[in-house]
Amino acid sequence: MSVLVVDDLRTSLQINGGEYHAVREISFSIEEGETLAVVGESGCGKSMLAMSIMRLLPSVASITAGRILLDSLPIEAVSETGMERVRGAKIGMVFQEPMTALNPVLTVGEQISEPLRDHLGLSRREARKAAIGLMEKVRIPSAASRYSSYPHEFSGGMRQRVVIALAIACHPRLLIADEPTTALDVTVQRQILDLLDVLRTEGKMGMLLITHNLGIVAGHADRVAVMYGGDLVESATVTDLFRNPAHPYSRALLASLPRVDRDLSELASIPGRVPTLVNMPDGCRFMDRCPHAMEKCNSMPPPADVGDANLHMVRCWLYVQGGEHAA
């Protein structure tokens, strides 16, 4: 059963009277217990996608088309106060920066108790007990005595565990992890990701893992969605994408990865930069940086439904019937 279905989602920004598409015609689904990694450069719309699912967009942004089904519940039909009962309860979120995601003046235990009391209606005593249980679950040593510690007494990794405890407190169906380990040491990264894997399997949650670290994708995701400039350019299983990347952007991305098994004097890079929203080309958004750009790319964006949406989807004119060559 799909925990999350996103169908033809478009999120636009209204800036100075102009309308700019931050997320364009994105479709994907996440099954129970599955991890979908969303990769892409900064500014490609990854976080905008997460905030669209949460319906916590800045005032200039709005969802202009598409459907989001969370556990079969169409979230566009939920009222604003209704969303307060969805966030934190059905969707949990882990942030990039554990150092600032916790309130410095409340104890860690009080903060973990709060969603339990707010969403599940537990009493103060029940919530305390449950919070200590959660702290044990995220492997915070001597949880009971750490209950009354403040965030500044915790290391970065421990704080991220607290943030995870907060996110899973109410047994959400979907866990969104927005670059959960970017701010952490490499050794701690591994521990946190392993912990997320365990919790996801145990809680039968679907996980949307936003990252730009392809190493994390390889080790911890089931499927990958590659985003570029607000478009979903390719989605496939992890093995499939790493073995046979189809979209020129995915190929360039993988080529820029340092590898232990090959001696490279220089890392490959992608020329140019992501166009800003205001300067997005009308056609394919990757065109300016693509080695395979054709006449067609300039005039029209490639259709999204090339290939099988569930197996291997790619959004590029190269793979459309009548394209010049299927590389």
Add this chain to the structure above:
Amino acid sequence: MSAVVTPRHRVARLAPGRIAIVAGVAIMAVVIFAAVFAPIIAPHDPYAQSMLARFRPVSAEYWLGTDQFGRDTFSRILYGLQITLWTAFASTALAMVCGTAIGILSGYHGGRVDRWVSAANDLLMSFPQMVAGIIIVALLGPGITNLIIAIAITAFPAFYRMARSAALALRERDYIDACRVLGYSDIRIIVRHLLPETLDDIIIVATLWLATAVRTESSLAFIGLGAPPPAATLGGLVRDGFDNLLDYPGLAIWPSLAILIVMIGLNLVGDGLRDANDPRATA
């Protein structure tokens, strides 16, 4: 009040700020004690007139002399202290609650609402405090309740600005975003996560504004807009004393001294709290 016995060498090592706050608290403790227990401490009825005892000098019976109606000045100062302090505390509390609530809501909400409320607040603030006080008392009419409301309105902008700027800064914090992601309502976020962090600053502003409230009350009473007679307030006593300033200067000087002591006490406490809470101050 129990006296704290401190060894001499420790007093010497106390930072000047600490001595100030200890002195301030001591002064205020005495002043508040005197005000609260005025009916017990006062040697005479503050309203009892006696034609035989007019303009008595300082004596064992009349510690600070008597006024033109033969009323005991010391007793009147004690009762005046009571009304003045009550007015100051009540008005500051009122301004603190309203200003903080509206300021936090405005700053947290932001946008157009915030702009309009802030503009209204700026308008209120552009009046000199005394002028605003005079206008409001004139509009509302005399009486202690109206006086409290008037002083509260003049003190409102200080709390509004303080709370608003704190909320504006805090709402950008990641953990407030985290609260939204956890599905907390705005009310919960404000009460549980914004208010506790602003409270320190708000309380310091409140202590400093207490002194201002005492001054405003005294000034309004001095120009005849205070509590109506025969109620004694410190400002009213100074004003009454003015009628005979040249012959009997004590009648104006004693209540003035009382105001001075209260002001010094409140300022010492307020400044001390501010310094103690200042993260930039070296301990």
